[in-house]
Structures are given as C-alpha cells and as structure tokens.
Amino acid sequence: MKLFHIALILSIYFTCRTTFAQELPPLLNYTTTDYNAENQNWAISQTQDQLIYVANNKGLLEFNGARWNLYQSPNQTIIRSVNVLNGLIYIGAYMEFGYWEKDGFGNLNYTSLSKDIKQELIEDEQFWNIIKIDEKKLFFQSLNRIYIYDEPAQTFKIIDSETTITKMYKANNSVYFQEMNLGLFQIVGDKKVLVSGDEILKNDVITNIFSFGDELLILTQNNGFYELKNGSTIEWKNPINSSIKNKSIYSGIQLKDKSFLLGTISDGILQANDKGEILMLIDQKNGLLNNTVLSVFEDQKNHTQSKFVGVCYTGF
Numbered sequence: 140m141k142l143f144h145i146a147l148i149l150s151i152y153f154t155c156r157t158t159f160a161q162e163l164p165p166l167l168n169y170t171t172t173d174y175n176a177e178n179q180n181w182a183i184s185q186t187q188d189q190l191i192y193v194a195n196n197k198g199l200l201e202f203n204g205a206r207w208n209l210y211q212s213p214n215q216t217i218i219r220s221v222n223v224l225n226g227l228i229y230i231g232a233y234m235e236f237g238y239w240e241k242d243g244f245g246n247l248n249y250t251s252l253s254k255d256i257k258q259e260l261i262e263d264e265q266f267w268n269i270i271k272i273d274e275k276k277l278f279f280q281s282l283n284r285i286y287i288y289d290e291p292a293q294t295f296k297i298i299d300s301e302t303t304i305t306k307m308y309k310a311n312n313s314v315y316f317q318e319m320n321l322g323l324f325q326i327v328g329d330k331k332v333l334v335s336g337d338e339i340l341k342n343d344v345i346t347n348i349f350s351f352g353d354e355l356l357i358l359t360q361n362n363g364f365y366e367l368k369n370g371s372t373i374e375w376k377n378p379i380n381s382s383i384k385n386k387s388i389y390s391g392i393q394l395k396d397k398s399f400l401l402g403t404i405s406d407g408i409l410q411a412n413d414k415g416e417i418l419m420l421i422d423q424k425n426g427l428l429n430n431t432v433l434s435v436f437e438d439q440k441n442h443t444q445s446k447f448v449g450v451c452y453t454g455f
Contacts, residue, residue: 163419166426170194174200174207180266180451183436184223192228194218195449199239201247210239213249217342219281222269228312236279236286252279252288256295267395268307270314278314278326280307285316287329296329308348310355323357323367337372339365349399358391364415377415390435399400402432402450 163326171178177196184192194201196217215263216233223229228239228247235253240370253260259281268280274438277288282303287296300318302318307316314326315334320335323345344360355367356375363380374380383401386409390402407422407430422430427450 154268158213163421163425164331166421168428170428174202174209175210176200176207179217180433181217181219183449183451184221184228185436185439186223186226188437189439191449192221192223194221194230199228199247210249212246213237217265219265219267219270222271223270224269224277229269229271231279231281234260234263235265235271253286255293256286256297258295258297261454265346265400270307272309272312272314277349278307280304282318283385285326287326292402298326298331306346307345308345311347311350311353315348317357319344323348333368335367339376340371346388346401358388358399360388375415377411379409379411379415379417383409390432392435392437394437400435400437402435403430405430408432408435408450428433 140151176198180200181194183194186192189204192204193202195209197209197256198212198219199210201210201219202283212230212232212235214232214235216229216235218232220231221228227241230236230239231406234252234253236253236341237249239247239249242317258280261281264281264283266281268278270280271280274280275290279286279288282301285298285300285304285307287298288382289295296328302321303319305317307314314402315323315327316325316331317340319436320341321333323334326332339359339362340357343362345362346358349356349358351366357365357367357372359365361384362374363383364377366375367442379399386406387404389404392400394400396419399411399413401410401411407420407427409417410419411417432450436449438449
C-alpha cells in the first residue's frame, strides 16, 4: 500500500470494501505546521494524476503525497471552493472565481472568469460551490447569486436570489439550490423552478441532495434525511435519522459503496450504509483533531481492497 493514496488532507481513513469493519480504521492527521497554511480548509478535489487540491483560508493547497505547495489566491483572499474538472482547477474566492491550469513546466497559471462578467459582483460576494453539469455549462454559487458560464460561448447568465442561497447541489444530472424561507429550486436552462416549498425545506438548511432511484434523498442540517417523492417531502425511515436529529450536519457525501459519510458541527464524523444503519463514529476521542468537519471527500481511485476518504476541519 502506497502512502500517496492515503495522504489526503487533515484526516484520512479507509474502510474495507468487502465488508463494513467494526473496528475504527487508521487515521493520518495533517496540521497547519505540515502544510504551512491557515487552519480552515473548505473543500477538497483531485486531478486524474492523483494530486490533491484544497481550498484554504490562505490560498490553494496542492499535495502530491509527499510535499505541500501553496498558491496564493489571485486577490490574496480566502478560497472557499475548489473543483477539478477536465484538468482545470476551478476555484471560488472572495469577489473572484476562475481556474488554474498547469503549463509545460508543471506550474499553475490562473485565469479569471469573473472579470469578464459585464454585471458587477455584489459587494463582499464569496463563491462557495462549483458544479459542471455537461460539457458546456459551469455553475458558480455565492450566497446571493448563481452564475451560469457557457464555456463555448464564453458568456454568463445570472440567477438572482430573493433570500440567502445556502448551497448548490448536483443530483440526477441536474443542479438544485436552496433559498432560505422559500424552498428547493431546480435550474432548468438558465431559469430557476421551484421544486418544493415544504416547510422543512424552507426553514432547515439542506446539507446535500442525492439521487435516490428516480427520486431525491435530501439531507438536512438539523432534521435528518427526507425523500422527495412526487413533490411531497417524506421523512426517510431509517435508524440514522433518530441519531442525527440532535446533531448539526454541516457536510455529507455518498461514497462509491453507496454508504453515507456525514461531517458534523462538534460531533465528528458518522458513516451509515444505504439502509441508514450507522457503521462508524469518529471524533476527538478516537482520532480526529477537531469535532467540526467542514467538508468530506472520497479519493477517486478505487483500490483492490480499500478506499480512502479525507475531511476538512474548522480551526483548531
């Protein structure tokens, strides 16, 4: 087993693919001393050649399994989001978004996309999520707007929000987002369409949305999982819901084995299988440096016997 594959950022662990282990997996933690940047990391992504990129308060972190590099953000501000797409490293920052690209010498060069928007950015706007839905369209989400970039045409469409946009999600090859107090919306073309104005989707933050057959499975911050069926929001009946309703779920993904990995505010990480049965809890008592997990990420490489997952903490 090569260390390269387990050296993601801040905390890395693996679980067996053949069965769910009862014992906790090994952890490998990295601190600010190791990567020489600030203590808040917001997102992780990975290139096809297995380089890891991390959105850090101080800039863009690059990790090759042995050495860390730091690239200052274009305007010397916090980077909130990163997503590697077709070899380009897209980032969202304070009043800025664009992409980094490697030259023939292996150096990263930055191209701003936001500078080409005819309509001015909103004051203090920050970009928290980046999604690509097909070969043409990229979506950059701030708390106030979603900017839709048509790559071939190099043009922008803007979706404005009446309230705060909490997050943006990709499921069933569509883009969804939540406006607080209004509900869940889907982007159709370059327009927003209300999917559900259910009270739970208006008032509780949606942490993530997953494809669930032909329907959607919605993870909320404070009220667990809900199924969205034919426009109706129904609580997903499973063992994990009763356990996480007294926790605050800040981040969550579905792993390749269909299990769910949830990052909490102050309660560490939980893993549950696709039936909602809790498999594992990791917190400061058994290895994490901090119990607040800002982001969770699964390594893209499928190994013969194991898979690897990284998490981002808040400051410690």
